[in-house]
Amino acid sequence: xxxxxxxxxxxxxxxxxxxxxxxxxxxxxxxxxxxxxxxxxxxxxxxxxxxxxxxxxxxxxxxxxxxxxxxxxxxxxxxxxxxxxxxxxxxxxxxxxxxxxxxxxxxxxxxxxxxxxxxxxxxxxxxxxxxxxxxxxxxxxxxxxxxxxxxxxxxxxxxxxxxxxxxxxxxxxxxxxxxxxxxxxxxxxxxxxxxxxxxxxxx
Numbered sequence: 001x002x003x004x005x006x007x008x009x010x011x012x013x014x015x016x017x018x019x020x021x022x023x024x025x026x027x028x029x030x031x032x033x034x035x036x037x038x039x040x041x042x043x044x045x046x047x048x049x050x051x052x053x054x055x056x057x058x059x060x061x062x063x064x065x066x067x068x069x070x071x072x073x074x075x076x077x078x079x080x081x082x083x084x085x086x087x088x089x090x091x092x093x094x095x096x097x098x099x100x101x102x103x104x105x106x107x108x109x110x111x112x113x114x115x116x117x118x119x120x121x122x123x124x125x126x127x128x129x130x131x132x133x134x135x136x137x138x139x140x141x142x143x144x145x146x147x148x149x150x151x152x153x154x155x156x157x158x159x160x161x162x163x164x165x166x167x168x169x170x171x172x173x174x175x176x177x178x179x180x181x182x183x184x185x186x187x188x189x190x191x192x193x194x195x196x197x198x199x200x201x202x203x
Contacts, residue, residue: 021060021061021062022059023200023201024059025055025056025198025199026055026057026196026199027196027197028052028155028195030195031049031192032073033191033192034047034048035189035191037077037188044079044080045078045080046188047075047077047088049076050074051192052071052072053069055068055155055196056068057101059202062103063102063104063105064102065101065103065113066099066101067097067099068098069099069119070095070096071094071159074090075090075091075092075093089127090127091125091126091130093122093190094121094122095119095137095139096121096122097117097118097119098117098119099115100115100116101114101115101141102114109147109148110144110147111146111147112144112145113143113157114140116140118137118139119137119139120135120137121137122134123163135164136164137163138164139159139162140159142157142158144156144157145198147200151201152200153200154197155194155197157194158193159191159192159193159194161190161191162188163188
């Protein structure tokens with residue numbers, strides 16, 4: 001799955017770069033708050049910690065960007081299984097995301113924005129006693145870009161990243177008509193704040 005997601009992101013990014021008006025490269029760092037991931041026989045408590053990564057933003061128009069993000073969180077998880085006690089497990093959360101961002105340009109220097117994204121979470125324990133896992137993930141973010149000139153700026157944002165634990169699809173049909181339902185479920189909410197330096201290339 002990792003190879004598939006990386007290949008998909010690479011291919012789509014090359015397609016967008018061909019049509020891009022401008023490109024923004026933003027290395028960032030920040031903090032993510034503690035979170036709990038619930039399961040049927042217990043839960044995992046994730047400690048708050050630093051997060052860092054990078055964003056490649058491709059401008060498709062004056063107000064719409066396509067963004068590719070890598071976000072890494074090095075933290076520890078405390079298993080809270082019913083009837084058992086475990087040591088804390090050091091691990092990394094690696095988000096690979098692609099999304100669309102809507103910019104609200106209030107001036108030439110300030111641009112608030114809102115965005116949504118989809119991708120994958122690679123959950124990688126730093127000990128051989130546990131396996132690594134892939135999960136589909138969703139995200140939302142919002143903040144502001146502040147430009148010092150045409151090429152340099154800063155990006156301040158709040159973001160919420162959510163791996164998908166389960167999902168399903170149902171279809172029904174009866175005398176009153178038919179319909180379908182799609183559902184996704186997540187109990188882990190990685191919420192935090194980041195700041196980064198924008199390097200802008202293009203028109």
